[in-house]
Amino acid sequence: MSYEKKIALIDDHGLVRAGLKGLLNSLPGYTVASEGQSGKDAVDIAVNDKPDVMVIDVSMPEVCGIEALKKIRENEPDLPVLMLSMYNSAEFVINSLRYGANGYLLKDAPEHELKLALDYATDRKPFVSPSVAQHLIDLAVKTVDPLSPVDQLTERQRQVLSAIADGLSTREIAEALGVSIKTIESHRSQMMYRLGLGSSTELVRFALSSKLAQPTLRPNPATNGESPPI
DSSP: OOEEEEEEOOOOHHHHHHHHHHHTTSSTTEEEEEEEHHHHHHHHHHHOOSSSSEEESSSOSSSOHHHHHHHHHHHHHOOOOEESSSOOOHHHHHHHHHHHHSSEEEEEEOOOHHHHHHHHHHOOOOOEOHHHHHHHHHHHHHHOOOOOTGGGOOOHHHHHHHHHHTOOOHHHHHHHHHSOHHHHHHHHHHHHHTTTOHHHHHHHHHHHOOOOOOOOOOOOOTTTTTTOOO
């Protein structure tokens, strides 16, 4: 009987994780042996379960996937890690590879790409989804004027940053903007890595120091304090 490589699967959405688990278990030569739903779980599983390869969602609350990757590399420098994301952001890809990921795969990738990415990762070869490779090429060859840190953010991200500076919680920002809490968490993760910040505390400090001239956001009273549907 051939040896099946043990996968540790980390994703904060239970239904998404269940679907990925079924798909991963269907791939020849692999089996999901450990599961987690947070960056902290990822760090603990890497140390305690000793998987053959880890598949980690990039965008998770509290400790995001890339922050977890940095911590994993402190104790497990050779453990193959494949980052999984719905975002084709060049910043996410570059930071993932910079901090030691063996690959970056989009969640809407076809099944054969998932198998290829796992094979590459376990062979310690870099893999990036073909659909995001062009972004990296454009970033490498395009000449752009230097931007201030705040100029690198989208208009919505500036709104979120301004709200953070005003002391609003993630739930309050989501209510004020009429979006889900998960969307705000994703904006926070993107801002942290676009700005080169390593923690939520650093993001708050940056928000306070930037003094953005943006309208102050306040929770919509019509929501009665309830979170909008995700």
